[in-house]
Amino acid sequence: MDSVIAATRALISEIDSTGVYRAANPALVRALGRSEDEVIGRNIRDLHPPEIARVFQERIDTVVAHRRPLDVDDRIDGPDGPVFFHTSLSPIVDRNDPRAPVRSVAIVSQEITARVASEETTRREAKRFRSVFDSVATVAVQGYDSCGATIYWNPASEALYGYTVEEALGKSLLDLIIPEAMGEAVSQEIDQMFATGEPISSGELLLQRKDGSRVPVFSSHALVAVPGERPEMYCLDVDLSELHRSRTLFRTIAEIAPVGIVLS
Incomplete structure (x- = not known):
């Protein structure tokens, strides 16, 4: 374990409740621009800018007081642009006396700049x-x-189903556009889609408008996973009402026409 800690690029340290470094891995020592002897036994106020030291101590105080871990993300503006870190702070207690005061805090910081940039790009997309x-x-x-x-509810959904975006957001699709007889089956398909990542098959459905009338649609589905966020399901519905009316009209013509018309 010591070799892993020594080799990792994460910044790992143990700091006591007063802010004194009790341990620091090579990556942290290098980041501070010091030797290990210059770090161990020194207070965070001696090694960090005042504002960073103040924030560090506040977080240590919080972990010590509440006796539970704390996770935070930080942005540091550098000469080459912002750098992002994710930091986990965990209390270290005496195993033989769990009720004893927290003696120090284990801190692990990892740079997440690339991940943040990727997530931001995905959000823009x-x-x-x-x-x-x-x-x-x-x-x-x-x-x-x-x-x-x-x-999400686009303007075309407002026009097709009769609900404004304000009416639709936060409501279950089962209560908005799914006929009662289809509710259980649709609910099972949604659960399966999120569990497996496999989209629901595309096909023609008879869904329900706000006024209770039915509307035929061709419905396609996609599962969208944005890094750092929960997956979302999107449905793309095309109104088939005009097509159905055309089919009905052609069938009517075929029934009364002197020459048979074959419809597919």
């Missing part, structure tokens, strides 16, 4: 993705969480 669907008038797009609660 998701925002762009939603703006595109906001402008599409012929495809009703809805987003749902794993419980079926509505998290």
